[in-house]
Amino acid sequence: MTELTPSPALTENIARNRRRWLIGAMAGVAALGGVGLAWRTYPPQSILPTAESGLWQLEFAGLGGGTFSMASLRGQPVLLNFWATWCPPCIEELPLLSRFYREHSTKGWQVLGLAVDQMEPVKQFLAKSPVTFPVALAGVSGVELGRSLGNLSGGLPFTVVLGSDGLIAHRKIGKVSPENLLAWASLK
Structure with missing residues (x-):
């Protein structure tokens, strides 16, 4: 049986996509946190x-x-x-x-x-x-x-x-x- 090894280009592409996903997720969490803070600090009438x-x-x-x-x-x-x-x-x-x-x-x-x-x-x-x-x-x-x-x-x-x-x-x-x-x- 032959073991398949991904090419360096494929490995780099996978790593780049993971970084993009992680950065996007972090931005989403930050945005939700900001919305939550704005909701909590909504000014009183x-x-x-x-x-x-x-x-x-x-x-x-x-x-x-x-x-x-x-x-x-x-x-x-x-x-x-x-x-x-x-x-x-x-x-x-x-x-x-x-x-x-x-x-x-x-x-x-x-x-x-x-x-x-x-x-x-x-x-x-x-x-x-x-x-x-x-x-x-x-x-x-x-x-x-x-x-x-x-x-x-x-x-x-x-x-x-x-x-x-x-x-x-x-x-x-x-x-x-x-x-x-x-x-x-x-x-x-």
């Missing part, structure tokens, strides 16, 4: 922006020129959605948010899409896929605003639900579901 701390004084670039003022939404329940044209889950949830706005705007609900993006891609996207709610441009500063509202990772999409009292009632990192919207609709 008391330190997040409220009506008293300046959220309602913010203004954003409007898509048609001019500005969109958060003050115009004050005193109403608001669904504030951070999204971008390059974010597939963001794009997937926009029809749900449009439907929510159509069905609940008569009950006082406001929806504002804050694009963490550049003006031209947002305009081009909305020309092809319009939404029923207002959209304003937050740009890269939208990431910091999202963080101040509890999105420590800066991930998109990110949704914040504000009660008519101006306090944060809910936060959702990731794509909203019909069940989320149904639960939020009962808030005042």
Whole structure:
């Protein structure tokens, strides 16, 4: 019987693949650890922006020129959605948010899409896929605003639900579901 010995090239290839797998696994563990830490240190509601701390004084670039003022939404329940044209889950949830706005705007609900993006891609996207709610441009500063509202990772999409009292009632990192919207609709 002949003993088979792998070639040096095959041995090196196997070793390289093992190193890649090990590095990938370590990166995955580190990422999960970071998510766990972010979850554990999620800021309490008391330190997040409220009506008293300046959220309602913010203004954003409007898509048609001019500005969109958060003050115009004050005193109403608001669904504030951070999204971008390059974010597939963001794009997937926009029809749900449009439907929510159509069905609940008569009950006082406001929806504002804050694009963490550049003006031209947002305009081009909305020309092809319009939404029923207002959209304003937050740009890269939208990431910091999202963080101040509890999105420590800066991930998109990110949704914040504000009660008519101006306090944060809910936060959702990731794509909203019909069940989320149904639960939020009962808030005042």
